[in-house]
Amino acid sequence: MNRGEAAGRRPRGLWLAVPVLALLAGCSDSGREADGAMRMAQAPAPAPFVSAAREGSTAKLAYRHDLTVGLGPDRVAPHFAAARDRCLNEAATCTLLNSSIRDGNGASPPQAQIEVRLPHAAVAPYVAFVTAPLPGEAAGDVVLIEQATRAEDLTASITDTGRRLAQLNDYRTRLTALAEKPDNRAEDLIKIAGELAQVQSQIEEAEGTRRGLDERVDTEIVTVDFRTSRARAGAFAPVQEVWARSGPILGESAASALRFTVASLPWLPIVLFAALLLRLVWRIRRKRAHPARVPLEP
Incomplete structure (x- = not known):
């Protein structure tokens, strides 16, 4: 193969690079999803919840607790309903401040949040309830992924x-x-x-x-986020998580590839013109480096 043939084939390789880049863009998104699920599945569980409020303290502190509970995709709604109903059934000691739930509809994982106000003595039992498995669930089906406590001094x-x-x-x-x-x-x-x-x-x-x-001093606010997570441990837990969301991941990857293709369309004429210009410059330099031989007359 001479240099002219190699130069002639370079634009053709450029056309092949466009779909390859689109596939790489889609694969990178799905890879990030899989890595996120794997990190969530492998994250160590926080220590058991302990209320920071202490009776007899001279400081007037208002406590807020934020918890993130990991569940299977089909268990978010039941746990959200159980946490909400427990507060509504104990209206004398529990005040429901906020409750919301979002159905994934296949495009994104389901997610729910509930925010309640409780007296000090009722905080630990409520947290134990929302982080415990429901009837019919195993102990590893519910994971306390994250917990945080904040205190505001109102003295x-x-x-x-x-x-x-x-x-x-x-x-x-x-x-x-x-x-x-x-x-x-x-x-x-x-x-x-x-x-x-x-x-x-x-x-x-x-x-x-x-x-x-x-x-605010006599009560505490507890916010619980219910998120999708592969709570069960095991070597194939990340694989099961990705397989369960294979449809949404494929759709997101296809959307990313289509988005990249559509965004790259205005640049194709410029890239093609640049490739043709490079090819022309290459031919000119080749001719200067190897001038044509003039046959000698006998």
């Missing part, structure tokens, strides 16, 4: 609110005593009544703020 806010309430109550008492004087004029009584109404409104607002702060 200063509660102290400031209490001090403001004491000042407002004292001011209201002095206004009331002033209004009870027998020698008040009508315009003075009108002014005092207006000031009392304004102070009473400020007292009610401050009391509402204090009740909200006290509720």
Whole structure:
């Protein structure tokens, strides 16, 4: 094969590179999905949940707990319904703040979230319930993937609110005593009544703020995310996870390949022109390097 034939075949290889790059783009997406599922399956389970609230503490802390529970794709909805119904059935001690569920519909894994407010004594039993298997499930079907606890110190806010309430109550008492004087004029009584109404409104607002702060200190917020995860351990757990989602993964890979092909269409004329230009330059350089031999006349 001479250099001219090799130069002539280079643009043809360029055309073959386009579908190869598209397939690589699709495979990279599916590879990331498989790697994510494998890391989630192999992640060590966190330590058992322990509430950080302590009775008798001088600090006024508001606790929030965030948990991520790994389940099989068909077990997200049952666990979400069980966690929601447990809170609704115990309305005296549990307040349902937020609940949402998203069906994957084959394109993405199902996911659900529930957020509740509980007194300190009820936090650990509720967390134990939402992280335990339901009837008919094995112990390894539910995995506590992640847990986090945050505390906000409300000591200063509660102290400031209490001090403001004491000042407002004292001011209201002095206004009331002033209004009870027998020698008040009508315009003075009108002014005092207006000031009392304004102070009473400020007292009610401050009391509402204090009740909200006290509720945050006396209770804890628990947020539970139910996500799809291959909870069962084993060497073939990642393979089973990918096989269970083979349809969505294939669809996503095909979409990525199609997206790459459509995005590359405007560049094809430029790439083709550049290939033809390179081929022309290569021929010119070849002719200069090997000039044509002129046959000698006899």
